[in-house]
Amino acid sequence: MTPEQARAALRTMWRIRAFEERVGQLKRADEVHGLIHLSIGGEAVAAAVCGQLAAADVVYSGHRAHGHVLATGAPMPETMAELMGRDGGLCRGMGGSMHLVDVAHRMLGATGVVGGTVPVALGSALAARMRGDGGVAVVFFGDGAVQAGTFAESVNIAALWQLPVLLVCENNGFAEFTPRSAHTPVERVSDLVAPWGIAAATVDGNDVAAVWDATARLLAQTRAGEGPALLEALTHRLRGHYEGDPDRYRAALSSQEWQERDPVLRLERAGAQHGWFDADAMKAAQEDAHAEVAAAVAWARASPFPTPELAASLVHSP
Amino acid sequence: MTYAKAVGRALAEAMRADPRVFVIGEDVSAGGPFTITAGLVDEFGPQRVRDTPISEAAICGIAIGAAQSGLRPVLEIMYIDFLTLALDQLVNTAAKAHFMSGGQLSVPMVLRTQGGAGRRAGAQHSQSLESWLCHVPGLKVVMPSHATDAAGLLASAIADPDPVVVVENKTLYFRPDPLPDVLAPVPLGRAAVVRPGRDVTVVALSRMVPESLAAADALAVDGIEVEVIDPRTLVPLDLDTITESVGRTHHLVVAHEAVGPGGFGAEIAAAVGHAAFDDLDAPIVRVAAPFQPIPVSPGLEDAYLPGAADVRAAVLSALG
Numbered sequence: 001m002t003p004e005q006a007r008a009a010l011r012t013m014w015r016i017r018a019f020e021e022r023v024g025q026l027k028r029a030d031e032v033h034g035l036i037h038l039s040i041g042g043e044a045v046a047a048a049v050c051g052q053l054a055a056a057d058v059v060y061s062g063h064r065a066h067g068h069v070l071a072t073g074a075p076m077p078e079t080m081a082e083l084m085g086r087d088g089g090l091c092r093g094m095g096g097s098m099h100l101v102d103v104a105h106r107m108l109g110a111t112g113v114v115g116g117t118v119p120v121a122l123g124s125a126l127a128a129r130m131r132g133d134g135g136v137a138v139v140f141f142g143d144g145a146v147q148a149g150t151f152a153e154s155v156n157i158a159a160l161w162q163l164p165v166l167l168v169c170e171n172n173g174f175a176e177f178t179p180r181s182a183h184t185p186v187e188r189v190s191d192l193v194a195p196w197g198i199a200a201a202t203v204d205g206n207d208v209a210a211v212w213d214a215t216a217r218l219l220a221q222t223r224a225g226e227g228p229a230l231l232e233a234l235t236h237r238l239r240g241h242y243e244g245d246p247d248r249y250r251a252a253l254s255s256q257e258w259q260e261r262d263p264v265l266r267l268e269r270a271g272a273q274h275g276w277f278d279a280d281a282m283k284a285a286q287e288d289a290h291a292e293v294a295a296a297v298a299w300a301r302a303s304p305f306p307t308p309e310l311a312a313s314l315v316h317s318p
Numbered sequence: 319m320t321y322a323k324a325v326g327r328a329l330a331e332a333m334r335a336d337p338r339v340f341v342i343g344e345d346v347s348a349g350g351p352f353t354i355t356a357g358l359v360d361e362f363g364p365q366r367v368r369d370t371p372i373s374e375a376a377i378c379g380i381a382i383g384a385a386q387s388g389l390r391p392v393l394e395i396m397y398i399d400f401l402t403l404a405l406d407q408l409v410n411t412a413a414k415a416h417f418m419s420g421g422q423l424s425v426p427m428v429l430r431t432q433g434g435a436g437r438r439a440g441a442q443h444s445q446s447l448e449s450w451l452c453h454v455p456g457l458k459v460v461m462p463s464h465a466t467d468a469a470g471l472l473a474s475a476i477a478d479p480d481p482v483v484v485v486e487n488k489t490l491y492f493r494p495d496p497l498p499d500v501l502a503p504v505p506l507g508r509a510a511v512v513r514p515g516r517d518v519t520v521v522a523l524s525r526m527v528p529e530s531l532a533a534a535d536a537l538a539v540d541g542i543e544v545e546v547i548d549p550r551t552l553v554p555l556d557l558d559t560i561t562e563s564v565g566r567t568h569h570l571v572v573a574h575e576a577v578g579p580g581g582f583g584a585e586i587a588a589a590v591g592h593a594a595f596d597d598l599d600a601p602i603v604r605v606a607a608p609f610q611p612i613p614v615s616p617g618l619e620d621a622y623l624p625g626a627a628d629v630r631a632a633v634l635s636a637l638g
Contacts, residue, residue: 058387092420101419108386108423113410119376120411123383123391130340130365130389137383150407153376160371314417315455317424317479 001048001212003276006267009051009208010277013043013264014289016067019076022293023066023083027243031301032083034096035112036243039067041206044263045170045233046071048211049138052219056135058106058124060117063098064170065110068140074102076292081300087310088303094314114175115145118154118167125163125228136223138166144175146189158228159196166215166222167193167230170205176241177249190232198228205233206263209270236261322491324465325354325430328472328501329392333362336390339476340366342381343394343430351396352432352491378404378429382412382481385427390476398433398485399445412481413456428475432486434525434575435623441611444619446576448485448523452553452585458482458506459552463527465495467550470504478506487524487575509556511563515545518569518633521560521586522546526573526605526624533629544633552582560586561594568599569636573629578606603632 001009020040026032039046042064050059050071061068069079074090082089083097090102098112108124111117121139128135145151146169158165169189173180186192190200199221201214211233218229236253259265271277277285333339340362341355347367349356359367370377374395381391395401401408408429415423435444451459458480462468468486475482512527513534522530527548534544545563549555564570570590572583587602605628613619 090420091418094420095418099418101422103422109415111411113406116406116411119379119407120383123380124387126380127384127387127389150375150379153373156371157373157376314421317416
């Protein structure tokens with residue numbers, strides 16, 4: 001990771017952090033709707049992976065996609081408007097938090113069905129290969145998705161056909177309300193794909209430079225036709241599974257522990273240490289992010305709600 | 319010529335005309351269990367006639383992703399009974415992608431499958447599950463009853479920007495069935511009056527179309543003229559053709575091989591009952607399989623399957 005990339009990552013991560021904290025407040029105020037799953041703590045993975053995509057690449061994600069969506073370059077006002085169910089939203093208010101799509105920024109879909117986009121990503125990878133455009137399909141999912149049957153089906157086919165897909169598992173140790181150890185005897189997701197010979201790496205998901213470097217290596221390999229790859233990023237989900245989750249099933253991190261793990265603070269410390277950015281730049285990244293979020297909220301609040309006629313017109317393609 | 323060969327021919331023509339079209343499924347390069355795709359791999363190669371492992375959920379997801387990324391996959395699920403394994407992808411993703419993305423995504427995929435009993439294959443290899451698919455906004459469903467429509471509907475399905483499920487029938491596949499030299503697409507959403515008649519309208523699906531025609535021939539000897547309508551597309555349904563017919567005949571029988579409760583005949587009956595209530599001189603009669611799993615023992619299966627005799631009895635019942 002170069003200093004310039006680190007600076008860009010810091011700005012992306014602050015944008016995600018500011019956005020997500022504001023969304024949490026807006027959910028409590030009933031201005032954003034539905035089941036909201038925040039990426040607080042997942043900013044490094046979003047910034048490091050989505051910050052390295054080529055124009056021909058595509059991204060898929062799951063229910064916890066806000067960070068991925070913003071990191072692909074999707075516009076923040078339209079993303080906020082989508083969470084508020086507005087016509088000006090990315091999906092004209094038809095998708096909501098768990099189903100964000102921005103084709104213009106190659107974000108082809110998030111899903112509310114755990115693991116549901118993994119095989120779909122394979123399809124886009126197949127299309128890229130059949131067209132020969134060198135594109136890679138990236139799909140984000142959590143450690144809970146790995147126990148779904150379609151995960152094994154997809155890993156098998158991806159390996160069999162040597163598809164250009166990068167599987168990114170954000171392993172925060174919890175699937176909804178249950179720790180991983182209660183779901184499976186296999187601790188490391190990267191161990192699961194070993195029998196298929198898929199290139200895999202496990203990294204500290206809160207260390208953006210580590211995620212960046214591992215991603216760069218795996219993306220290059222799969223883009224070069226060396227087959228699928230899996231990146232397992234060990235992270236921590238700071239909030240409950242969804243906004244409103246009483247989260248009694250985990251021991252709360254102490255403030256000190258979080259300070260040590262927070263990917264944004266860690267990047268700031270590393271940046272200061274390596275001279276990637278100074279205190280002014282860090283402050284600007286944070287303040288600009290908050291200003292951008294405030295503007296996005298104002299824009300979204302002014303966007304009209306979609307009509308029943310619009311909904312009816314969207315059932316079928318024209 | 320047969321229905322099976324007609325489908326194969328329609329696939330080949332679609333693949334020649336459009337390089338985005340490709341076939342994917344289990345054993346498709348070998349022709350599949352019903353020889354439909356036989357020979358395609360020789361002309362188009364294994365990239366475009368792509369065999370998969372036994373992974374219905376994943377291959378349906380792959381078809382969706384390929385379609386979203388600009389290709390035109392024709393996915394084969396060899397038995398509709400196994401469509402159950404792919405339903406999450408089909409229902410929660412394929413059917414809804416266009417809507418939930420606010421129109422950004424389209425899924426121009428075709429899912430070809432077949433159903434129907436009569437081969438002693440048992441309850442897990444013989445079902446008629448099309449009505450489930452008709453209950454999912456965003457999917458289109460076609461059910462061709464003969465070779466010309468099988469080829470023509472498939473061509474239209476491949477050209478359609480939305481996910482289309484084509485439900486073929488295993489006992490229709492190998493009957494002698496003519497096909498014109500030049501194939502033409504059959505538009506979705508248009509029913510066909512396959513036999514005009516004065517006295518009663520019989521709306522029939524798939525295998526029940528030839529059964530209804532046989533019943534109509536027998537009834538004609540008794541002076542009863544039956545109008546047989548093949549909807550061809552279940553979703554979107556051409557209700558107008560049916561209600562126009564009932565406006566003339568005043569009697570309706572709906573016939574399908576699927577079980578009665580919750581079958582697509584219930585939808586047709588309810589829709590016609592509402593739209594043409596004043597035209598009806600008698601209650602609508604449904605011909606359907608009994609509400610039980612399909613038996614394997616030959617005598618039981620033969621008794622289970624609705625046929626021409628059941629259509630005849632239903633017509634006589636409707637006419638009172």
